[in-house]
Every structure is written in C-alpha cells, then in structure tokens.
Amino acid sequence: MLAFTIRRVSQSLVVLLIVGLVAFSLFRFVGDPVENLLGQERTVADIERVRTQLGLDQSFPVQYLNFLKGVVTEGNFGVSYRQGRPVADIIAERAPATLELAFVSALFAIVLGIGFGVYTAINRDGWISNVIMTSSLVGVSLPTFLIGILLIYLFAVELGWLPSFGRGETVMIGGWSTGFLTTSGLKALILPAITLGLYQMTLIMRLVRSEMLEVLRSDYIKFARARGLSQKAVHYRHALKNTLVPVITITGLQLGAIIAFAIITETVFQWPGVGLLFINAIQFVDIPVMATYLMLISVLFVSINLIVDLLYYMIDPRLKADGGAAGH
C-alpha cells in the first residue's frame, strides 16, 4: 500500500511539472502582455523596459523556472499583471464562488440524475419516462452558454424570478465568502448551478438507467422477486445499491470537470469565480494568473485521480497481493 501510494504521488508530481512546462510554452501564442500593460501612448523604450522587468525577454523554460522558484522558495505565485495584486490573494478570494457553485451543481446533478435514472429504468415505457429521456437530450446536445442564456431570458427577463448575473449578497466567514446564508445568494445560485450541472445530470441519469436495467435483468433480482420481497425492497435495496459503484467513480471524476469547466457558465452569469478570472487573464495575457490557475486545476485532477486510484486499491480485492476470491 505504501509503495503504491509513493509511486502514485511521484508520478503525479511529474505530471504537474510537465503541465506547467507545456503551459509556459504556449503562453507566447496567447499574445504579448506588454501591449495591454502600456497605454497607446507608450514608446519603444517603455516596451523594452517593461519586458525586461517582467522577464519576458527570457526563453520560456527560464520563465518557467523563475515561476517555480518563486512558488517553491517563497510560496509566491507572482503578481497579476492585470490587477496588480498577488495571484494567491485573488485566487483565494475567487475560489469560494467557484467551489460553492460546483458543489450545488454536483448536488443537483447527483440527486436528480439518480432519481430520474431510477424512475426511467423502473417505468421503462411510461410517458413521463419518455418525456424525461427526450428532454434530457437537450442537456447533452445544447452548448452550455446557450442553456445559460435561455434560462436567463426565461427566468430573469420574462418571469423576473431570479437574477441574471452575479452572486447576490455574500457573507464573509473567516476568509470564505458564502452565498448560502442569504436569500439573494441562494437565488443567484439556481440558474448557474442548473446550467453547469445539466450535462452531468444527464450523464448520471443515463448511466444509472442503463446500469439499473442491466441489474434488473440479473439472476439475483429474479431470486429476490421469487423470495416475495416487495418491489420497493427489490428496486432500492438490491438493484440501486449495485448500480452505484460505477456512478460513484464517474461522479468523482466529473466533480473535477465541473470545477474546471465552470469557465463558460461563470462568463455567462458574470459569476465572480476562478473561471471568469481565467478568461480575463487569457484576454489580458496575464501570465502569472494563467500559470497558477492551470497548475491548480492540474493539481485538482491529479489528486482526484490519485484518490480514485487509492479507493480502487482499497475496494477492489484483486489489486491486493493477498486478494482472496469473494463473490456476491
């Protein structure tokens, strides 16, 4: 177990370093930050001075090493070109917005996904099931920004029930700004959470449905029915439990995706999270922010994968050296 963990952690570190290197090699294709930093009256001498100050005159491996040096020796991720503030501060300020949004949309996706999945599996040919299945196609086929805009026009403009942008009122608890404690904060969460979670919900629903259909056909369900157990016990105690293993795996991986791909949802709803920060950083060629964000996202994915690997190791007896054979 220990050897396995050490091996996995060191592999993860290598992945992280490579992600950083690739990111830095791509930044010069994003554009030249100096043009954004200086006004239109800048002279050629200004451009040179700022370029040297920022170390942009150096090759990208050197820039990358300098960035790493700052991170490792001082825990310093640099100062945002765009805002003139330390990147670590900005990200710490923005992260709660993204994490709360990701949490709510994951919750929405899991609860409704499993609920609809089970329902449509049990009532295969009911008309409600058909409506759910057909409309779920919307979730997979429409792009996120379009869903967001449609929801805004329906619920903010036409009905006037929910806000079209922002986080509403937030409350600071420690260094964490939360929107969970105010009415406006909760209302502001609804539309972005649906927009962000719709795709994942559809995915989970379809997964649960097909797994469930598979399980319902298996022998032990027939035996359970033969034993005279109630429908409820058969469906929820026996069938659902056995469908959940793959669902948990997928959900874990999707949580990372929700955080990383909140970018579009955050832009549509002007949600002040790290995704919006990243989009602004790209437009401005704000290298310290882009670098830190990409590193953080890769840390996130690498750690989720690491945890999933370790969980497998614990759950799946076949991965253990002394693994015995145990059936259902």
Next chain:
Amino acid sequence: MKSRSMIVSVAAAALLATTTLATAETLNWARAGDSLTLDPHSQNEGPTHALAQQIYEPLISPDMEAKPIPSLATSWGVSADNPNVWVFKLREGVKFHDGADMTAEDVVFSFNRAKHESSDMKELLVTIKEVRADGDYTVEIETDGPNPILPNNLTNLFIMDKGWAEANDVVVPAEFDDGEETFAVRNANGTGPFVLESREPDTKTVLKRNDNYWGIGQFPMEVTQINYTPIQNAATRVAALLSGEVDLIQDVPVQDLSRVANADGLKVENAAQNRTIFFGINSADDDLTNDNVEGKNPFKDLKVRQAMSLALDRDAIKQVVMRGQSAPTGVIIPPFVNGWTEALDAYPKADVAKAQALMAEAGYGDGFEITLHCPNDRYVNDEAICQAMVGMMAKIGIDVNLVAQTKANHFPLISGKTTDFYLLGWGVPTFDSEYVFNFLVHSTTDDRGSWNGTRFSNGDVDAMIQSLGSDTNIANRDATIGKIWKVVQDEQLYLPIHNQVLNWGMKDGITFPVQPEDQPHFKFMTFGK
C-alpha cells in the same frame, strides 16, 4: 452591512422592472469591463479612467460633451512673463474625502507622481520640465518650449493627496515587478463627487455621494449611490437591463439595439464616439513579406491605394455590418478634433469599375495576394468589417487572406512592423490633430511614430509635425495641420472606414447624454420624476 440595501433595491427593481425606477437615486451601472486599478496613474485606459473620474478629479475635467470645463483649477493661461509657463489658479476650499485640504502642494506632488517612470500617464507629460507651487492656490507648469495644447493633455490627470499617499506608501505608482499590492490599487481618496464605499475587483464597486463636494449646487448631483458591476457577456448585460436589475449599460451590442429601444421603460441614447476605424497599408517598403508579388510592393503605387479606397464600400459596411451604427468617413479623425473639415470627412462613393481601371493602370490588372491582419475582440464588429473587406477587394482582383485574432496578438504586429495590411482604431484624447500625427504619421523614432505601420517617412512632414508642439500662433498652427492632412489624404496613407457610434441603454426616467469618450460623469445625471 451596507451592501444589503443595494441587493434589496436590485431585487425591488427586478420586481418593478417595467414601471418606474425603484429607487430613483441609486444607480445600478454595468459595462463590459471593470476598471483595472483605482491607482489613478497606473493605467491609461478607458474603463479605469471612467471610474476614477467619479472619485478623483483633474485640474480640467471633460464634461458630457467631452469639452474641457474648470474642475480643480478655476482658470488657466500662459504666463505673461514666460511663454513656456502655464499658470493654473486652483479652486479654494476643496477637501479630499478624508478631510484634508487640496492645495498646490498636492497638485505638484500628483504631477510628479504621474511623471514617474512607472506611471502610465507620463507620455502625456513628456514636455513638462517642472511643476511648481506659487503659494497655496497657484501652480506653474514649465514646459521645454511653448506648449499651446498642454491643457488638453490634463483631462484625465488626477490629483491625489500628498499626505495620504505618503502615509500609505504609494508615493509612486506600482512597478510591475514590485511583487505585492500597493494600497492605492483598492483604496482611493480623491476630491470627486463620489466616495469609494467598497470595491471587489471584477465583481462590484459601490460609491456614495460626496455630500461635501465643492460642486453641489453647480451640478445636479442627484445620484446618491452608484453600484457598478462589470458584465462581460453582451447577452447577459442586455438581459440585466431588460430585467431591471441594472439601470444603465454602456456597450449595447448593435444586434440588440432595437430590442432594448422597443422594450417598455427603456431607451437607447447614442452619439458619435471619439474613435475612427481604418485600414493601414505598408506603402513605403520596397517589398512586402505578406504578399505574393516578388521583389515589389504593390501598395507603393498610389493608384493601387486609391483603387482600394474606391473599392471599399463604406456605405455597405455601415448598413450590413454595423446595422446603421457608424458614420462613414474619409479621414482618420472624428469631427470634434481640431483640424477636421467637411472636405476631409467626405469619402468617395464605391466605384468598382473605376477601381479596376486604376488597378490595370498600375499593372496589377490580374491582382495579387495579400494577408490582412485584424483584431476580433477590440472594436465593434471588427472581424466582420474585415470579412466584408475580403469580398470588396476580391472585386478588384486582390486576393485577401484574413487573419483575425485577439488584440493581444494583433497589436504587436503593428508596433513590431510585421504586418503590411491591418485594421486599427484610434481615438484622440487631446482633441487635436497633433496627437494623431505624432503616433500615426510621423516616421518611427524613439518617441514618435510608434503606431505608424504604414512605414511612411517624410522629413518635411516630420518637421511640420514637430513644429506643432511649440507653435503658439494658432492660425499658423492650424494652417500647418491642414497642410499635413493634405499630404496624408493625397498619399492615401490610410483607408478610413467610419467613426464608431456609442450606444448606452438606460431606463426611461434617466436623463443622461452619451459622452463621446464613453466616459459617464454621474454628477450630471438627472432623474425625471
């Protein structure tokens, strides 16, 4: 918590959306971008100055027509003893938001701060040799030589309190390699009509009316609170206005204008913007890198440039690409700039046959290939303009490859002189032709011509441009400006397209004209009741 009341009013506004302004004095204002910093000398950029104008004040401030009016200075003029000295009389009794008196010492300090190497405003002040106080309420600015248009450069030059800057260690603007945030980035202490209440960059900025403002009684000052939110996504911004969550948006996208104008309780105001959009062409190099003609530069032939101008159908671009929201022009300055004339502004009607004839005369009857570089996130419908240009040039045999990309990639091509054919927009903050000549016409030197992608270089013209900086005889100076424009037009140095039109969407009850610099001054806003 102060922000609670704002949220309540936003919610109330959302409910009462179509009837009236929920709270007439609180203004919810949105535009595409946020101010980058509250430090008034760190960024010379539109949205940054627009927010700073509410909190800080310059000596001379632009009004809603962008005309200079007295602000912290009450009067100014060239010294009787020395033509190189401008004398500014300061307004007495003005206090900063923290209660400190505004005196000549603060003005001197602010000018020196703005002249510091790390300031983004220093280019506007290069001619200044020394700024000195003469008593508490007189400031003398000495320039290298006579500078007739110095006051034009000062309308976004904000005055800070010396004591406050010293106490908070922000005596100079932040350097890019400082490694930390300076106090002035998120805190402000100005003399302006509004006081900073709270600021979350990219999220929300709250300003309260300054009840000790010197201009109470002179300006309407009806707005008591401003909630400023950037909303980047154009559709969301329009939705926020339609739903009543915000009262005023800048940057209404042209495709949504009729939707906003037709909505109950909303209106669109527009005005010509201080920004001209045009194509630049490399007419000076002997060979081009972005074409398929070997050993020659087809743009060097005046007939080719004239043919391109004739084939460019400015009216079609206005109708199809801009949906009527532009003013086609034949010169690269907007009408309110000194030196503009109707004759310059007149543009040729598109005439493909004549253009084809000119191409044949120039020996390019079979045309040639060229790459056009274009930004896709800087000007209104910039990429669509370039796409239209591709079709128009095809009619006279010029086969255009369009490269449209983000501004961060586009502008270095112009300053690095690696593009031969490009789209550029230019505003004239000083409202004088000299500014345009310095950047776009003068040959490229250390301190001038940095945006001259045409590579045009003419010693006589350069000399004329330099003379403008110190010519105190206004009639003579205007004549020189006219001469330079004649060269620019005769040479067809640029292909002007149009002046942009600004559109602001707002609730019916608000009276607020559009400012040509896209810079709202909320002290002028009034509400009809």
